[in-house]
Amino acid sequence: MSDDPLALDPEELRRLGHWVVDRTVEHLATLRDRPPVTERAYADLAALLGGPPPAAPADVEEGLALLADVALEAQQHGDHPRYFARVPGPSSPVAVLGEWLAVGMQAIASSWGGGSGTATLELVVLGWLRDALGLAPAAEGILLSGGSIANTTGLLVARAEAGSGVLYLSDQTHSSIRRGALVTGWPAADVRVLATDASQRLAPAVLAAAVAEDVAAGRRPACVVATVGTTNTGAVDDLPGLASVARERGLWLHVDGAYGGPAALPPDAGVAGLDLADSFVLDPHKWLFQPYDVACLWVARPGALHRTFAMHPEYLTDAQRGPGVGVVAADEVDLHNRGLELTRHARAAKLWLTLRTYGLDAVAAAVARGVRLAEMAEALARERGWEVVTPASLGIVTFAVPGLDDAGHRELAAALTADGYAALSSTVVEGRRVLRLCTINPGTTTDDLEGTFAALARLLG
Numbered sequence: 271m272s273d274d275p276l277a278l279d280p281e282e283l284r285r286l287g288h289w290v291v292d293r294t295v296e297h298l299a300t301l302r303d304r305p306p307v308t309e310r311a312y313a314d315l316a317a318l319l320g321g322p323p324p325a326a327p328a329d330v331e332e333g334l335a336l337l338a339d340v341a342l343e344a345q346q347h348g349d350h351p352r353y354f355a356r357v358p359g360p361s362s363p364v365a366v367l368g369e370w371l372a373v374g375m376q377a378i379a380s381s382w383g384g385g386s387g388t389a390t391l392e393l394v395v396l397g398w399l400r401d402a403l404g405l406a407p408a409a410e411g412i413l414l415s416g417g418s419i420a421n422t423t424g425l426l427v428a429r430a431e432a433g434s435g436v437l438y439l440s441d442q443t444h445s446s447i448r449r450g451a452l453v454t455g456w457p458a459a460d461v462r463v464l465a466t467d468a469s470q471r472l473a474p475a476v477l478a479a480a481v482a483e484d485v486a487a488g489r490r491p492a493c494v495v496a497t498v499g500t501t502n503t504g505a506v507d508d509l510p511g512l513a514s515v516a517r518e519r520g521l522w523l524h525v526d527g528a529y530g531g532p533a534a535l536p537p538d539a540g541v542a543g544l545d546l547a548d549s550f551v552l553d554p555h556k557w558l559f560q561p562y563d564v565a566c567l568w569v570a571r572p573g574a575l576h577r578t579f580a581m582h583p584e585y586l587t588d589a590q591r592g593p594g595v596g597v598v599a600a601d602e603v604d605l606h607n608r609g610l611e612l613t614r615h616a617r618a619a620k621l622w623l624t625l626r627t628y629g630l631d632a633v634a635a636a637v638a639r640g641v642r643l644a645e646m647a648e649a650l651a652r653e654r655g656w657e658v659v660t661p662a663s664l665g666i667v668t669f670a671v672p673g674l675d676d677a678g679h680r681e682l683a684a685a686l687t688a689d690g691y692a693a694l695s696s697t698v699v700e701g702r703r704v705l706r707l708c709t710i711n712p713g714t715t716t717d718d719l720e721g722t723f724a725a726l727a728r729l730l731g
């Protein structure tokens with residue numbers, strides 16, 4: 271008999287573990303028959319999940335059922351085949367298995383001595399993806415929790431390596447980037463938001479003019495953020511054009527591919543110039559079929575991540591292997607010295623298992639399917655005589671119903687979600703509120719798309 275007050279008998283753990291597996295499989299198998307989004311009031315949820323702090327023990331099966339049936343049901347199911355809102359998260363079953371195992375084995379990827387196997391997984395997946403995406407061959411990377419943190423980390427490296435000065439964003443740059451820049455000390459007066467063109471792209475000439483104006487006023491241009499796949503419309507900035515302005519003017523080019531980066535995997539996707547990025551972000555928990563959370567950041571300049579983030583506290587010296595400690599092994603990286611996290615979940619386990627199991631060709635085909643689904647959705651909007659506001663681009667299409675005003679579009683999006691068949695977003699394009707579909711779930715069928723347009727038409731009456 272163990273004295274450990276938290277001990278769980280291995281056979282009991284096995285039985286409960288099977289319950290969790292069975293419940294998850296049932297959830298995934300029946301997901302398409304349930305609504306993509308369930309939202310409940312706090313009072314309802316807290317009545318079931320809250321109460322006074324639990325001093326006495328309670329039944330674990332009852333707790334698991336409350337988790338599954340109440341807490342985890344009341345959310346947006348980003349992996350639902352008719353969840354087209356915001357950015358879906360169509361995680362693959364194989365990735366779930368990798369994550370489960372890593373969690374079960376309390377996997378850590380921090381110092382080399384603390385997790386050489388997990389660090390190797392991370393270095394390997396970052397290398398596989400870097401090469402498959404065509405990033406700079408010497409680029410070094412790190413896995414982080416999401417696009418917001420990864421982009422902000424990229425900007426911290428940019429400032430450490432290239433110095434402070436003016437930061438150029440576009441009016442379509444994800445809002446988390448401006449927030450990240452400001453809270454990490456970029457002065458608001460040094461952050462310029464440039465207007466995009468009619469295709470929601472940042473034109474190189476607009477950047478060049480803004481840079482020239484700042485130089486003439488005695489300011490120092492430092493960094494520009496380009497986007498591959500804007501969240502609103504899937505627009506892809508002209509990377510070669512922006513890179514040539516950046517090179518000429520000595521700017522750091524950070525590319526946010528958090529959403530759209532995977533579109534560079536299919537051979538014919540038309541995403542060019544990722545090799546020109548000084549730093550690049552991609553979120554596997556968006557379009558690389560991973561459970562939350564995982565983002566990738568690569569920095570082209572070798573050693574830059576380490577120069578920006580390395581620290582060497584006395585108590586870690588035994589476990590560290592990278593530069594800055596007594597033991598230096600070229601390939602053995604202390605990943606906590608490439609970012610701001612010290613204790614880090616081994617996020618690579620799920621990603622490694624996914625890429626190794628399906629292979630890059632199948633993953634690229636799944637991404638290409640998302641691109642095609644948006645093209646089908648565009649055709650369905652046209653068939654109904656609705657206005658295509660921005661054509662399908664990297665899995666996103668926006669459209670408007672003639673005669674419906676801003677409030678009407680917003681209400682229609684809400685009504686569809688409440689109806690429970692499908693969920694989409696409303697957003698603003700060029701000052702107008704429109705409807706937006708993001709179709710990156712490879713499990714979405716043509717019937718799902720047709721049914722969604724039929725449901726919208728039915729709700730319009």
Ligand SMILES: Cc1ncc(COP(=O)(O)O)c(C=O)c1O
Nearest residue numbers: 357416417418444446501528529
């Ligand atoms: C283009 C882009 N960048 C950054 C982000 C922020 O990513 P995260 O939500 O993982 O922090 C998003 C989120 O949708 C995005 O679409």
